[in-house]
Amino acid sequence: MPVNKVLLTGATGFVGSALLAHLQKQVSHTVAIASRSEHVRIERGCQMFNLGEFGAQTNWQPALGGVGCVIHMAGRAHVLTQEANALELFREANARATLNLATQAAAQGVKRFIFISSIGVNGAYTVDLPFSESSEPAPNADYAISKQEAEVGLLQLAQTTEMDVVIIRPPLVYAAxxxxxxxxxxxxxxxxxxxxxxxxxxxxSMIALENLVDFISLCINHPAAANQIFLTSDGVxxxxxxxxxxxxxxxxxxxxxxxxxxxxxxxxxxxxxxxxxxxxxxxxxQIDTSKARQLLGWTPPxxxxxxxxxxxxxxxxxxxxx
Known part of the structure; x- marks a missing residue:
């Protein structure tokens, strides 16, 4: 069944704001925004839920009513260099907070959970072969470690609930x-x-902002995306x-x-x-994007x-x- 309502986190970020604008142009579903601040401007035509900081104890129930798909982009990308507990901070924001949201989403009957991860889960560089979905994860930074831990938890959750999961690992996303x-x-x-x-x-390998937004949007309803990991890029x-x-x-x-x-x-x-x-x-x-192209029929616009x-x-x- 097609998704009628999407809950988006991270809607004020670089990618999130572009994705929100893209989704608002589509008439097949409505969009709700989960925010960590009450000072975020409410976009016309969107419901907004101010839930405070996203963590392992956040109550997501007010925002999950009627939602068919969650697109989770919010998280922590940076920690001050003087922070001694950097990995713990990343884990709280990127792993525990994600799994808390996903667990509540599954309990509320959400059909699909799309998680925006990072190519850093695969590693920082390639030598002979490009990264693909079958490559052994090799995160070499605290941020990427926390993203991988979230991925593992989400895939385990998908095995024990009726909610399917889509994991997307983009490389550098570029725009002006x-x-x-x-x-x-x-x-x-x-x-x-x-x-x-x-x-x-x-x-x-990199991906233009417009292309990443298009791919995420495709994954909302595509049946073949269920419980899959995708590496995405422009293909050049x-x-x-x-x-x-x-x-x-x-x-x-x-x-x-x-x-x-x-x-x-x-x-x-x-x-x-x-x-x-x-x-x-x-x-x-380098990234091999053949899975996204062959399984979903996706071509960067x-x-x-x-x-x-x-x-x-x-x-x-x-x-x-x-």
Whole structure:
């Protein structure tokens, strides 16, 4: 039976806000929002439930009435470096809070629970073969560990209840207003500063915001998505240099790439304590998305090259218009 009502958590985030806008354009179901703050603006046509902090003890009953599908995006992505109990904080927000919500959702008769996990569950980089759903999980950070623990609990819950589970592990999600490292890269490309990535010959799978939103939306009702894990991407991999060139093209400028030796880049990153940044910019992370394409018949609606160029163009327009 088709889902008539969706409960969305994390609706104010980068991906969540785009997904909310997408879902509101569809007439097949209504959307409810679960918020942690009473100061969140209520979107027209949406029910909003202010439940306070999401944790292992949160009472979700007020928000679950009549809900057919929960899309859970809320969680903790960052912890201050001085926090000694970082893993515990991640576990509370990303594992225990998720399983508390899912358990109550199953008890309320929710048909499907979609959990937005992370490609970090598979690992930080690939060497010979791309990650796939059959790859052995190898989370190397506290955040990814907590996401994997949530996944394990959800799949166990699906075996003992009538609620099915869909787990989605996206890689880096990009757009002109993306946060984090992609925003830093946009700023660097826009500045025109020469960037030392001319010799970087890596391959990275990413996903445009529009494509991820489309895939999540497809999973709400698709019968073949039940109790599956999906790795998603645009289906086209870029080197860091290619990414910079496409962003620069969108900004109407020439990419400033310097052929800096990789060994010196690696040494500099170690000396500065930025090995993680080096891995992201110079290492490879490839994803095999054939399962999503074959099982669900999914094709990304936006071509990767066009999406990357548009990200640069829209970022430039924001800067020029500010």
């Amino acid at each position: 207003h993306a946060p984090g490292n992609f925003r830093r890269l946009l700023k660097l490309v826009h500045s025109g500063i020469p960037l030392p990535f001319g010799r970087v010959n890596n391959s990275r 991999d870029f080197s860091t240099g290619q990414m910079i060139r496409l962003l620069a093209q969108g900004m109407g400028r020439k990419a400033a790439l310097v052929p800096f030796p990789m060994s010196l880049l690696n040494m500099s990153a170690k000396l500065l304590g930025k090995q993680g940044v080096y891995t992201q910019l110079c290492g490879s992370l 936006m071509a990767a090259e066009a999406a990357m160029i548009r990200a640069g163009e829209e970022f430039n327009n924001r800067i020029v218009g500010s």
